[in-house]
Amino acid sequence: APLAELSGDQDFQLFLHKNLEFTRKIKGDVAALQRVVCDTFQLCKEEELLLVQQDLRITQVALEHCHRPSFQAEACFSQIRNGLHAYHSSLAAVLELLPSHAGLVETLQLDAANLSSNIQQQMEDLGLDTVTFPAEGRGPLPAFSSRFQHQVGGFLILANFQRFLETAYRALRHLAR
Amino acid sequence: LLLLRLGGTLGCASVDVGSPVVLLGSAVTASCSVRSRLCRGLEGGRVRISWMLDNETVAGSQCCGTGDTEVSNLTLPQFNRMQAKLWCWVEWNGTKQRVGLAEIRAGYPPAKPSNLSCLLNLSDYGLTCRWEPGADSHLPTSVALKCSTSRAPAVTGCTPQGGRSHCTVPRRLLQLYRQMEIWVAASNALGTAESERLRIDPMDVAQLDPPALRSIQSVPPQTDCVALAWAVAPSSAHMELRCELRYRPPEDPAWALVTGIVGQAGTAQCCGLLFGTRYLFQMRCRRHSARGHWSEWSAARNHTTHEK
Amino acid sequence: LLLLRLGGTLGCASVDVGSPVVLLGSAVTASCSVRSRLCRGLEGGRVRISWMLDNETVAGSQCCGTGDTEVSNLTLPQFNRMQAKLWCWVEWNGTKQRVGLAEIRAGYPPAKPSNLSCLLNLSDYGLTCRWEPGADSHLPTSVALKCSTSRAPAVTGCTPQGGRSHCTVPRRLLQLYRQMEIWVAASNALGTAESERLRIDPMDVAQLDPPALRSIQSVPPQTDCVALAWAVAPSSAHMELRCELRYRPPEDPAWALVTGIVGQAGTAQCCGLLFGTRYLFQMRCRRHSARGHWSEWSAARNHTTHEK
Numbered sequence: 001a002p003l004a005e006l007s008g009d010q011d012f013q014l015f016l017h018k019n020l021e022f023t024r025k026i027k028g029d030v031a032a033l034q035r036v037v038c039d040t041f042q043l044c045k046e047e048e049l050l051l052v053q054q055d056l057r058i059t060q061v062a063l064e065h066c067h068r069p070s071f072q073a074e075a076c077f078s079q080i081r082n083g084l085h086a087y088h089s090s091l092a093a094v095l096e097l098l099p100s101h102a103g104l105v106e107t108l109q110l111d112a113a114n115l116s117s118n119i120q121q122q123m124e125d126l127g128l129d130t131v132t133f134p135a136e137g138r139g140p141l142p143a144f145s146s147r148f149q150h151q152v153g154g155f156l157i158l159a160n161f162q163r164f165l166e167t168a169y170r171a172l173r174h175l176a177r
Numbered sequence: 178l179l180l181l182r183l184g185g186t187l188g189c190a191s192v193d194v195g196s197p198v199v200l201l202g203s204a205v206t207a208s209c210s211v212r213s214r215l216c217r218g219l220e221g222g223r224v225r226i227s228w229m230l231d232n233e234t235v236a237g238s239q240c241c242g243t244g245d246t247e248v249s250n251l252t253l254p255q256f257n258r259m260q261a262k263l264w265c266w267v268e269w270n271g272t273k274q275r276v277g278l279a280e281i282r283a284g285y286p287p288a289k290p291s292n293l294s295c296l297l298n299l300s301d302y303g304l305t306c307r308w309e310p311g312a313d314s315h316l317p318t319s320v321a322l323k324c325s326t327s328r329a330p331a332v333t334g335c336t337p338q339g340g341r342s343h344c345t346v347p348r349r350l351l352q353l354y355r356q357m358e359i360w361v362a363a364s365n366a367l368g369t370a371e372s373e374r375l376r377i378d379p380m381d382v383a384q385l386d387p388p389a390l391r392s393i394q395s396v397p398p399q400t401d402c403v404a405l406a407w408a409v410a411p412s413s414a415h416m417e418l419r420c421e422l423r424y425r426p427p428e429d430p431a432w433a434l435v436t437g438i439v440g441q442a443g444t445a446q447c448c449g450l451l452f453g454t455r456y457l458f459q460m461r462c463r464r465h466s467a468r469g470h471w472s473e474w475s476a477a478r479n480h481t482t483h484e485k
Numbered sequence: 486l487l488l489l490r491l492g493g494t495l496g497c498a499s500v501d502v503g504s505p506v507v508l509l510g511s512a513v514t515a516s517c518s519v520r521s522r523l524c525r526g527l528e529g530g531r532v533r534i535s536w537m538l539d540n541e542t543v544a545g546s547q548c549c550g551t552g553d554t555e556v557s558n559l560t561l562p563q564f565n566r567m568q569a570k571l572w573c574w575v576e577w578n579g580t581k582q583r584v585g586l587a588e589i590r591a592g593y594p595p596a597k598p599s600n601l602s603c604l605l606n607l608s609d610y611g612l613t614c615r616w617e618p619g620a621d622s623h624l625p626t627s628v629a630l631k632c633s634t635s636r637a638p639a640v641t642g643c644t645p646q647g648g649r650s651h652c653t654v655p656r657r658l659l660q661l662y663r664q665m666e667i668w669v670a671a672s673n674a675l676g677t678a679e680s681e682r683l684r685i686d687p688m689d690v691a692q693l694d695p696p697a698l699r700s701i702q703s704v705p706p707q708t709d710c711v712a713l714a715w716a717v718a719p720s721s722a723h724m725e726l727r728c729e730l731r732y733r734p735p736e737d738p739a740w741a742l743v744t745g746i747v748g749q750a751g752t753a754q755c756c757g758l759l760f761g762t763r764y765l766f767q768m769r770c771r772r773h774s775a776r777g778h779w780s781e782w783s784a785a786r787n788h789t790t791h792e793k
Contacts, residue, residue: 017774018662018686024723042231042262043275051267051274054217055188107610107656114661121636121663148278149188 015122016176019115023169026111029104030162033094034155036101043155052152061086061164066171073175074128077119080168084116085133087164090157093144097154189216190276192265198316198366201283205253209237209265209277214245216276218269227273229264256283259315284315286368290342290361293372296470297383299412302348304334304379308361308372310342318365326352334359351379380464385472386410388420388440388460393480402448403480407460409440410472416440417465422447423474424458440465452485497524498584500573506624506674509591513561517545517573517585522553524584526577535581537572564591567623592623594676598650598669601680604778605691607720610656612642612687616669616680618650626673634660642667659687688772693780694718696728696748696768701788710756711788715768717748718780724748725773730755731782732766748773760793 038044046053061083065075088109095105120130144150194207209226213219226249228237237251249265258281265277288311295306306322322344325331334346351357357379361372388407396402409418418440423432424447438445440462450456459474498519507513517534521527534557536545545559557573566589573585596619603614614630630652633639642654659665665687669680696715704710717726726748731740732755746753748770758764767782 018688021688021724022662028723042264047272048275050272051189051216051218051269051276055215110657111661114659114663117636117660118663121634145188146191146278147280148192151278152275 011125012122013176015118016172019118020169020172020176022111022115022118023165023172026108026115027162027165027169029108029111030158030165033098033101033104033108034158034162036098036104037151037155037158040098041151041155043151046156046159049152049155052149053156056149056153056156060160063164063167063171066167071171071174073171074123076171077123077128078131080171081116081119081131081133083164083168084112087157087161088112088116091161093150094154094157097150188277189213189219190265190267192263192277192279194263194279194281197280198282198284199256200367201259201285201315202255202257203283205256205263205281207237207251207253207263207279209249209251211247211265211267211276212245213247216267219267225268227266227268229266231258231261256281259283282316282366284365284367285312287314287318287320287363287365287370288312289370290320290363290372293359293361293375295359295375295377295379295382297379298345299383299386299410302351302353302379303345304351304359304382305343305345306334306359306361306375307343310363311370314365314367316365316367318363320361320363322346322359323362324350324357324359326355326357331358354378354380381466381469383413383464383469385413385416385418385462385464385470387472387475388462390458390460390475390478393458393478395480395483396446397483401450401452401482402446403450403456403482404444404446405458405460406444407475408443409462413440413462413464413472418462419465420460420462421471422458422460424450424456426451426454427457427479450482452482455479455481496585497521497527498573498575500571500585500587502571502587502589505588506590506592507564508675509567509593509623510563510565511591513564513571513589515545515559515561515571515587517557517559519555519573519575519584520553521555524575527575530577533576535574535576537574539566539569564589567591590624590674592673592675593620595622595626595628595671595673595678596620597678598628598671598680601667601669601683603667603683603685603687603690605687606653607691607694607718610659610661610687611653612659612667612690613651613653614642614667614669614683615651618671619678622673622675624673624675626671628669628671630654630667631670632658632665632667634663634665639666662686662688689774689777691721691772691777693721693724693726693770693772693778695780695783696770698766698768698783698786701766701786703788703791704754705791709758709760709790710754711758711764711790712752712754713766713768714752715783716751717770721748721770721772721780726770727773728768728770729779730766730768732758732764734759734762735765735787758790760790763787763789 063079064070065072065079091105091109095102123130144153190211192207192209199205211224211226213224224247226239226247228235228251237249239249260282263279263281264275266273267276290308290310293306293308295304297304321333321336323331324334324346332350334350335344337344355378356376358374358376360374363370388409391406391408394404396404420438420440422435422438425432435447457477457479459477461472461474463469463471498517500515500517502515519532519534521532532555534547534555536543536559545557547557568590571587571589572583574581575584598616598618601614601616603612605612629641629644631639632642632654640658642658643652645652663686664684666682666684668682671678696717699714699716702712704712728746728748730743730746733740743755765785765787767785769780769782771777771779
């Protein structure tokens with residue numbers, strides 16, 4: 001049955017409530033890292049980096065099925081998983097940037113992988129098709145041409161990840177009772 | 178899918194400084210070059226460059242770049258911060274945009290380390306050396322304890338952790354019973370420094386464990402003598418030791434001292450004591466070659482001599 | 486020069502036992518075979534074999550070996566030692582020679598571990614599990630905490646150190662917010678045992694840090710009410726919490742209790758208090774899903790209400 005109909009299903013609701021809390025946790029950890037980047041590199045406001053951002057050509061993760069009017073739960077779940085997988089890889093650039101906060105960044109990567117497999121598990125329990133991403137190997141790191149670009153890249157990855165999580169959170173909350 | 182596809186170019190702006198590490202108080206010059214053709218959104222427009230040192234505006238002089246490159250030069254006559262970020266900004270659509278950064282550090286070359294001394298621990302044969310690091314250079318400085326023997330090139334014996342000024346050379350890097358050269362080497366972006374070289378045989382700086390006084394008995398018939406028995410520490414059982422005995426009544430501040438006792442003997446007599454008096458006894462030893470340090474005094478042992 | 490030039494053959498004697506590890510109290514059979522041709526000095530002579538269990542002589546029965554091999558068989562009806570060395574001796578030139586050895590251990594299969602419980606530490610997200618190991622098997626026993634999720638094969642989460650019966654599964658081996666199976670697996674030479682399987686979501690056994698009472702103020706005009714403000718622990722800021730408040734005058738043994746307080750609210754009113762009375766206040770929280778453990782009570786905070 002399409003996900004929306006399952007909104008009344010108790011297991012599905014338990015899944016939603018658990019992973020709403022999980023998403024709040026991840027958002028809190030991303031915010032903590034954003035504070036570290038601000039304190040360490042004096043990069044705190046996105047509006048000061050619009051020009052350089054064009055230079056870095058940051059690509060956004062597609063989440064259109066998690067927004068009205070084209071909200072579609074199953075497709076939204078897949079897009080959330082795609083995004084979590086992409087951010088898991090991109091966080092490697094943040095790991096390089098903040099070696100003294102490796103623990104927090106690695107926790108974020110673990111949490112992103114866990115949230116993704118929680119969603120996959122739930123989709124499979126509901127008999128939906130899912131993609132299994134390769135083990136969370138480290139993809140090729142972007143070669144930043146300067147420390148400044150690397151710092152701005154790290155800032156933007158975290159800012160985009162925070163926005164991504166906000167959208168995912170609202171989608172889960174939309175389904176939760 | 179990688180979220181970050183880089184422009185593949187050098188980016189539309191760059192900040193160059195004479196050197197990222199300077200002597201504290203010296204001048205710093207920097208230039209910010211903005212290639213408007215590469216900055217999407219800046220094409221052809223008037224480029225106004227400005228500077229900030231951390232959160233403070235500083236004035237640069239923007240003049241004639243070449244072709245589509247605008248350049249602003251900046252001189253900070255006396256750079257007195259340990260560390261600062263020099264930001265290059267550009268005005269764009271009524272906003273100020275950060276387009277370039279140079280991170281500058283200032284400090285001094287490393288001071289010459291001094292007062293190098295070492296002690297060999299006889300339980301693990303690690304050689305622990307300590308030194309005075311001298312004035313702080315305020316710069317990341319790598320410090321290493323170097324050792325060499327006449328037949329082998331210098332190696333790093335150990336590196337102090339967490340900014341400390343001591344570390345321990347493991348047994349496998351030591352040459353026992355032979356002269357070694359040991360010194361401290363420090364280096365940072367502004368220079369290097371070395372301590373005086375210590376020429377020692379690690380065994381000559383062995384920190385001996387104290388002997389243990391086993392028994393003290395009055396020696397009839399001359400009751401003004403006592404016979405002492407002791408055991409040298411197992412870790413120095415193979416060494417020729419010379420020991421010292423000191424004794425005094427508890428209330429007496431001054432110790433009487435007996436020197437030149439052969440460590441391995443294990444027993445000795447001590448005469449000239451008062452009758453019916455309680456005495457405290459302690460012993461310490463060092464290697465006969467008179468090099469190296471005394472052990473600590475043994476645990477005190479007391480004994481009361483016979484009444485007359 | 487190898488000091489120990491081994492014969493390169495099987496040696497002139499060997500001791501075989503049924504099993505080097507047996508159930509405590511069970512029988513042990515052993516045989517000692519002496520190939521006199523291979524024992525230099527024993528050639529052709531009459532071989533008299535004898536046995537010792539550690540330092541105790543035990544009687545074997547020597548009988549007809551094949552060719553130049555003499556064999557003695559031994560049965561120990563009830564082996565009641567945890568550990569023993571079974572020596573085979575041969576008489577040679579009027580002396581007794583040790584020619585063979587078997588080391589025997591005895592004990593029990595591992596007991597079934599029980600009372601498995603786990604707590605998740607919210608500072609490092611390590612899952613610490615404890616269990617009752619059960620009776621000692623007296624044998625080297627490897628114990629591991631196993632965990633698996635529905636989508637992944639069982640892995641060893643952690644192994645207790647130094648014979649303890651607790652260990653901590655690191656965050657990277659956990660699957661948060663989803664059911665996991667956790668159990669203890671023990672194995673030794675005589676068998677294996679597994680505890681009951683715990684099916685838990687690690688988050689449901691999170692050990693919450695207590696909230697912190699920030700302020701307590703009388704609420705004019707009804708002076709029998711106070712307004713409390715608190716902060717939940719940062720480590721549970723993202724959780725939906727239900728909290729409890731307890732308060733009492735210091736001299737009063739019984740606590741009054743207010744339940745069902747929404748953790749995130751951060752403030753609440755508490756009425757029905759006596760005038761001009763000093764009260765102690767404490768608060769604790771747990772996850773709204775009523776799973777998991779209460780936090781400890783917060784540090785106590787006191788407040789004296791208005792006179793009437």
